C-alpha cells in the first residue's frame with residue numbers, strides 16, 4: 573500500500589529526516605513512534621505529497637505522492653498534527669465542505685461518528701477546545717471510509733475515555749480491511765492497535781518491528797521481598813534464575829515463560845510479598861533493536 577524509500581529532507585539549520593525507508597502492507601496498522609521533533613510529521617507530510625523530498629520517495633499504491641498528490645489525497649483519509657480550520661465555520665460547515673470535496677456520500681457514517689465521539693457539531697470551531705477540534709478531525713479522516721487512513725498524533729487532546737473509543741474505531745476499521753499509518757508518542761496506544769511499528773529519532777529510523785513478536789518476547793518481572801536479607805542473598809546465590817536487580821530483602825527476577833524453577837527456589841525461603849509486572853514493551857523493542865544492530869540485521 574505504502575512504500576517509503578530513502579526519504580530525505582533537510583531544513584535550514586540541519587534538522588529534518590534522513591534516509592527514512594519502510595513499507596506498510598494493505599490491511600496493516602503501522603505505528604510511527606518517536607519523541608518531539610524526531611521527524612514524524614515531516615515524514616507524514618511527504619507521504620501526503622505536501623512536501624518535495626530532497627532525495628528518496630514515497631508511493632501509495634504505486635503513485636509517487638509528490639508527483640501525483642491529487643490522486644493520492646483522494647485515496648487517503650488524513651488527520652494532520654495541527655488542523656488548519658477555515659475561519660468562522662462551525663464543525664458541521666467544515667465537515668460539509670470536506671464532504672463536497674471528497675465526493676462520497678458519507679452522511680450516515682458521519683452521524684454515527686459524531687454520536688460516538690459525543691460533541692456538538694454546530695459549535696463554531698473557534699470556540700472549540702483542542703479535544704473537540706481533534707474529534708472533528710477524526711470524523712473528517714474516517715467518514716468517507718477511505719482505504720488508507722493516515723493520522724498524525726490522533727489522540728492528542730483527547731481524554732482517556734475518548735482515547736479508548738478511538739482505539740475501538742481503529743480496530744473496527746481494521747477489521748474491514750482499512751490500512752493505517754499513525755504517529756504517536758504513546759507506546760501503549762500503538763501496542764493496542766498496531767501490527768508493526770517503527771521508531772524514529774533525530775530524523776532517522778532506528779527500528780521497525782512486529783508488535784506481536786515483541787509481545788511474545790516480553791518478560792515478566794517478579795519482585796520478591798524475602799523475610800530476611802540472608803534469604804535474599806542465598807536465593808540469589810543458589811537459584812539458577814536471572815536476577816534483574818536487588819536491594820536488601822527485595823530481589824527482582826525476569827522470567828519468560830518458565831516459572832517452575834523460580835517458584836521451587838523461592839519456596840525454600842520465607843517470602844513476605846510477591847509482585848508481578850510485565851516488562852515495558854518499549855524496552856523490549858529497544859533491546860531487540862540493540863541485539864539485531866549488533867548482528868548487523870534490523871528487521
Ligand SMILES: Nc1ncnc2c1ncn2[C@@H]1O[C@H](COP(=O)(O)OP(=O)(O)OP(=O)(O)O)[C@@H](O)[C@H]1O
Pocket residue numbers: 583584587588606607608609610611612613614615653
Ligand atoms: N518547515 C520547517 N523548517 C525548519 N525546520 C523544520 C520545519 N518543519 C520541521 N522542522 C524541524 O524538523 C524536525 C522534525 O520535526 P517534525 O515536526 O517532523 O517532528 P515530530 O516528530 O512530528 O515532532 P512532534 O512530536 O513534536 O510533533 C524538528 O527539529 C523541527 O523543528
